Amino acid sequence: MSKKFTNIEDFVREKLSFLDGAPSNDWADFERKLRKAVLVRRLKRVTGVIGLLALLFAGQQYYNSFSDEASLNASPTQKELSLKSTDITNNHYSASADASSSTKLSVIKSSARGEQSLTPKKGTTILAVSQAKKERQTLVSTISVKEADQGSMPTKSLAEPKAEEAPVIFEHQTEVENINATGLAYVDNLLGDYQNPLVDEKSIVPSDGEDFFSRISAKEVYISPLQEKNPWTYSLNIYPNFAFRKFTVDPNKRARLHSDFIDAMVNSEASGLNLNLGFEVNKRIGLITYVNTGVEYIRNSYLAEFDFVNFRNANVDYSTGEITSYTMRKDPNRIVFSNQNSFHYLNFPVSISHQPWASENVRVNLEVGFSLLYFLDAQGSTIDYRSLEIIALSQREYRKFMGSSSIKIGLQYYVNQKLNVGLEPTFMYFTNSIYTEEYPFEVIPYSMGLNVNLQLKL
Amino acid sequence: MLSSNPEHIIRLEDLEDYLKPKEILLNSSEQELVLACAKGKRAAQKRVYELFAGKMLNICRRYAKDRDHAQDLMHDGFIKVFLNIHSFKGQASLQTWITRIMINNSISAIRKDVRKGIKVNLEDVQIAEPEIIYFELEDQQSLSAADVFEKINELPLGYKTVFSMYVLDGYTHKEVAAELDITEGTSKSQLAKAKKMLARKLREAQ
Numbered sequence: 001m002s003k004k005f006t007n008i009e010d011f012v013r014e015k016l017s018f019l020d021g022a023p024s025n026d027w028a029d030f031e032r033k034l035r036k037a038v039l040v041r042r043l044k045r046v047t048g049v050i051g052l053l054a055l056l057f058a059g060q061q062y063y064n065s066f067s068d069e070a071s072l073n074a075s076p077t078q079k080e081l082s083l084k085s086t087d088i089t090n091n092h093y094s095a096s097a098d099a100s101s102s103t104k105l106s107v108i109k110s111s112a113r114g115e116q117s118l119t120p121k122k123g124t125t126i127l128a129v130s131q132a133k134k135e136r137q138t139l140v141s142t143i144s145v146k147e148a149d150q151g152s153m154p155t156k157s158l159a160e161p162k163a164e165e166a167p168v169i170f171e172h173q174t175e176v177e178n179i180n181a182t183g184l185a186y187v188d189n190l191l192g193d194y195q196n197p198l199v200d201e202k203s204i205v206p207s208d209g210e211d212f213f214s215r216i217s218a219k220e221v222y223i224s225p226l227q228e229k230n231p232w233t234y235s236l237n238i239y240p241n242f243a244f245r246k247f248t249v250d251p252n253k254r255a256r257l258h259s260d261f262i263d264a265m266v267n268s269e270a271s272g273l274n275l276n277l278g279f280e281v282n283k284r285i286g287l288i289t290y291v292n293t294g295v296e297y298i299r300n301s302y303l304a305e306f307d308f309v310n311f312r313n314a315n316v317d318y319s320t321g322e323i324t325s326y327t328m329r330k331d332p333n334r335i336v337f338s339n340q341n342s343f344h345y346l347n348f349p350v351s352i353s354h355q356p357w358a359s360e361n362v363r364v365n366l367e368v369g370f371s372l373l374y375f376l377d378a379q380g381s382t383i384d385y386r387s388l389e390i391i392a393l394s395q396r397e398y399r400k401f402m403g404s405s406s407i408k409i410g411l412q413y414y415v416n417q418k419l420n421v422g423l424e425p426t427f428m429y430f431t432n433s434i435y436t437e438e439y440p441f442e443v444i445p446y447s448m449g450l451n452v453n454l455q456l457k458l
Numbered sequence: 459m460l461s462s463n464p465e466h467i468i469r470l471e472d473l474e475d476y477l478k479p480k481e482i483l484l485n486s487s488e489q490e491l492v493l494a495c496a497k498g499k500r501a502a503q504k505r506v507y508e509l510f511a512g513k514m515l516n517i518c519r520r521y522a523k524d525r526d527h528a529q530d531l532m533h534d535g536f537i538k539v540f541l542n543i544h545s546f547k548g549q550a551s552l553q554t555w556i557t558r559i560m561i562n563n564s565i566s567a568i569r570k571d572v573r574k575g576i577k578v579n580l581e582d583v584q585i586a587e588p589e590i591i592y593f594e595l596e597d598q599q600s601l602s603a604a605d606v607f608e609k610i611n612e613l614p615l616g617y618k619t620v621f622s623m624y625v626l627d628g629y630t631h632k633e634v635a636a637e638l639d640i641t642e643g644t645s646k647s648q649l650a651k652a653k654k655m656l657a658r659k660l661r662e663a664q
Contacts, residue, residue: 008653008656008657008660009625009653011606011660012606012610012625012626012656013625013626015601015602015603015606015607016603016606016607016626017603018603019516019603019604019606019607020512020513020603022512022515024507024508024511024512024515026511026529027504027507027508029533030507030511030533030536031500031504033533033537034503034536034537034540037537037541038498038541041541303499303500305499305500305501306501307500307501307504307505336501338499338501
């Protein structure tokens with residue numbers, strides 16, 4: 001009995017409820033896209049973390065610079081401080097201050113008669129340091145004085161300022177102007193033993209009009225006290241990193257591979273996690289250049305996953321080890337296998353690192369090096385590429401040594417002098433793979449990974 | 459080890475005895491599959507893909523220009539599924555969750571096309587009063603589900619999109635309008651035209 005529809009919506013809904021999806025056989029295509037997407041997401045995360053660290057670093061630099069500036073520069077009310085010529089005819093100068101400012105200008109009385117006067121220097125010098133008695137130590141105002149009369153010089157003053165001392169009268173003719181935010185003049189010994197606790201002498205750059213970045217670049221290279229003390233450092237490293245491998249079939253060895261297995265292998269064992277534990281010795285050979293060497297234990301683990309259908313049995317020529325033909329199976333057999341495998345190595349690296357950008361807490365590290373890996377052991381199991389049997393990894397033959405060269409670019413954050421955390425995108429090129437000539441796959445001999453290391457300096 | 463002897467073939471039932479396998483995913487429950495997918499296990503992802511790809515391709519086809527486009531949409535959708543599967547809480551079935559992702563992903567692709575200026579036949583035509591569509595069909599064997607599906611796919615993309623959203627995926631006109639950046643009136647007119655054209659096609663196919 002047929003059912004009558006007058007509503008096309010109901011008709012379509014009912015019909016499509018019986019619609020089955022055709023089985024999909026494009027997993028390989030999709031898997032390529034999925035791998036790419038996963039890689040892109042990881043890279044985005046890495047980029048994000050690096051960006052965050054860079055931001056923190058830039059923020060820290062800016063903060064340091066801002067602190068320096070704040071300590072060297074007068075506050076807005078202080079900027080308004082000026083010494084005004086009030087009585088040119090009498091060669092008198094008076095110092096005045098904004099009444100709202102808590103900072104009072106303090107100038108010890110000086111006279112043209114030369115009482116307590118210093119031998120004048122050419123160019124800019126410091127007339128006085130004013131500091132509010134009741135204020136916090138941070139407010140320091142410096143005033144430059146251009147000498148109009150080279151014959152005499154006001155006295156330096158380090159005496160505690162007193163509010164009631166202003167205004168002060170000078171008896172000689174002097175042209176006074178405020179110094180701008182960046183134009184700090186520094187004069188040896190003029191301040192005597194006085195040291196502004198907030199001003200790092202090394203960071204003071206006489207830079208009228210110089211911008212923030214030029215002042216950063218003008219900073220001296222940071223060398224930690226530990227480095228300064230001893231050019232040799234010893235450290236314990238621990239770092240996990242992701243490693244990727246790509247398997248392609250060597251056309252000359254294709255006959256050793258079971259046809260049903262090729263795609264399964266290419267799509268598995270491709271990525272893994274390395275855990276490196278090492279002892280490192282660093283020698284500073286330049287101001288910011290180091291030679292590093294040591295020994296590391298590396299555990300490379302990966303998930304071997306296979307899911308494929310075995311349609312045929314291989315007929316093997318035992319004299320050559322090659323598959324000569326196949327016999328189709330009556331019942332295709334689906335093989336699903338998954339196991340966590342691991343390779344173990346000892347690594348002997350030698351590298352040169354350079355730290356072109358550094359601050360007290362953060363350093364940029366560029367490193368180029370070579371290493372020799374000594375194969376220790378392989379644990380786990382996999383599927384044999386020819387017989388499709390499950391075999392222990394230890395049954396296979398491996399090379400004993402692998403060479404590699406590496407490039408690392410990264411950031412290290414020094415929690416303190418002895419402990420640092422590093423984030424280093426690493427590119428490694430291997431001169432050979434761990435597999436012997438027998439192995440029918442060509443393993444792309446490089447890996448890209450992200451080292452996240454924790455380094456403890458001994 | 460090297461042999462053509464069928465006895466050397468691994469049989470699934472023997473796998474567990476062979477050596478400690480960590481994952482045998484053939485008969486995994488949905489929850490186990492989701493957990494394994496969240497851990498990035500490829501075999502589980504493949505299983506989920508194989509289970510739902512066919513149905514999802516049909517859904518994507520309703521929003522795609524052609525089969526290849528539908529396949530791209532489905533792949534994009536599945537990538538989103540696997541990258542976000544940890545957020546699947548099991549409140550609905552996995553199929554429902556994946557279906558929702560496929561629909562959203564497809565609609566989002568159409569919206570991008572519209573923004574890029576690609577014509578999707580979503581012209582703003584107001585209908586003065588609801589158009590009566592004369593439709594009378596019998597549920598005859600001659601018109602299979604596949605035939606009906608094919609006829610829907612023959613509709614212009616704009617019609618097909620609104621028809622799919624409203625009739626098959628449960629969107630209201632307001633929601634359709636919001637999703638596609640069109641007015642509710644346009645959505646209604648597109649639906650009316652889609653139904654009219656589809657009815658004609660189905661009658662011809664009978």
